[in-house]
Amino acid sequence: MASPTLKRWLRPEVYPLFAAVGVAVGICGMQLVRNICTNPEVRVTKENRAAGVLDNFAEGEKYAEHALRKFVRNKSPEIMPTINGFFTDPKY
Numbered sequence: 001m002a003s004p005t006l007k008r009w010l011r012p013e014v015y016p017l018f019a020a021v022g023v024a025v026g027i028c029g030m031q032l033v034r035n036i037c038t039n040p041e042v043r044v045t046k047e048n049r050a051a052g053v054l055d056n057f058a059e060g061e062k063y064a065e066h067a068l069r070k071f072v073r074n075k076s077p078e079i080m081p082t083i084n085g086f087f088t089d090p091k092y
């Protein structure tokens with residue numbers, strides 16, 4: 001028989017909450033790994049830390065201009081542009 005605490009938290013109504021928290025934790029973990037692995041200012045090994053400050057602007061530009069930023073650069077900042085246009089433009 002399940003404990004009362006398990007019965008309370010494993011109800012079907014709680015599944016969306018688990019999914020939302022899981023997605024948020026996944027995004028945070030992905031960002032942490034991205035920063036540790038590809039950020040030019042983060043140096044994990046002792047040899048890289050001993051190098052001091054490097055003026056490598058090309059590497060910093062590559063890190064800042066990632067694929068998602070390039071994809072959304074010329075897009076409209078709307079989630080549903082068709083619906084927004086329907087309710088705001090008098091042409092419809």
